[in-house]
Amino acid sequence: DADVTQTPRNRITKTGKRIMLECSQTKGHDRMYWYRQDPGLGLRLIYYSFDVKDINKGEISDGYSVSRQAQAKFSLSLESAIPNQTALYFCATSDSTTGDYNEQFFGPGTRLTVL
Amino acid sequence: AQSVTQLDSQVPVFEEAPVELRCNYSSSVSVYLFWYVQYPNQGLQLLLKYLSGSTLVKGINGFEAEFNKSQTSFHLRKPSVHISDTAEYFCAVRIYSSASKIIFGSGTRLSIRP
Numbered sequence: 001d002a003d004v005t006q007t008p009r010n011r012i013t014k015t016g017k018r019i020m021l022e023c024s025q026t027k028g029h030d031r032m033y034w035y036r037q038d039p040g041l042g043l044r045l046i047y048y049s050f051d052v053k054d055i056n057k058g059e060i061s062d063g064y065s066v067s068r069q070a071q072a073k074f075s076l077s078l079e080s081a082i083p084n085q086t087a088l089y090f091c092a093t094s095d096s097t098t099g100d101y102n103e104q105f106f107g108p109g110t111r112l113t114v115l
Numbered sequence: 116a117q118s119v120t121q122l123d124s125q126v127p128v129f130e131e132a133p134v135e136l137r138c139n140y141s142s143s144v145s146v147y148l149f150w151y152v153q154y155p156n157q158g159l160q161l162l163l164k165y166l167s168g169s170t171l172v173k174g175i176n177g178f179e180a181e182f183n184k185s186q187t188s189f190h191l192r193k194p195s196v197h198i199s200d201t202a203e204y205f206c207a208v209r210i211y212s213s214a215s216k217i218i219f220g221s222g223t224r225l226s227i228r229p
Binding site: 021025035041042107 | 119124157159161164216
């Protein structure tokens with residue numbers, strides 16, 4: 001079984017709809033991240049969480065919100081989706097106890113299309 | 116501010132040929148350096164990392180990278196590529212003082228021709 005899972009894997013929605021992307025991990029890591037990937041732009045950080053009570057904005061948080069329901073779960077919401085949020089979204093985790101270099105482990109991604 | 120530049124968006128090479136994927140970074144402080152690989156329709160996985168010590172680091176699948184502090188580079192190399200190396204490769208940096216995030220380059224798509 002995969003250590004970091006994302007649901008759904010693909011989603012097509014319409015402008016203005018509320019969308020939630022979910023991430024679960026069985027690695028026991030304390031830190032979790034949400035990125036979006038756009039062609040030619042690499043990965044950009046949306047939000048990150050160091051533990052259940054610690055949530056921080058990344059470089060492109062506008063239009064997004066997150067919820068850390070438990071150490072193993074980190075959800076990303078688009079309150080009112082717009083077409084330029086069409087992208088590939090990745091969840092990642094890291095373990096602060098294994099060294100400070102912050103190696104991150106990625107889920108398989110969610111492809112979101114906003115029409 | 117830190118940044119990562121991958122100069123080549125696409126690199127086509129023939130099978131069994133050598134390849135170098137270039138990465139330069141900008142930082143006024145010490146960094147950790149990473150290369151991630153993304154195979155088609157998959158998430159990213161760590162290929163190799165430089166934390167400290169020897170500037171030549173070896174990763175999985177026969178890849179290696181060399182950290183050059185004076186040139187602020189961390190180029191990825193493989194002496195002989197295979198069709199299975201077809202993927203997108205991302206260079207990434209994390210500064211010592213920031214536990215929050217890794218900054219990714221824009222990626223280099225490696226395509227292998229038979």
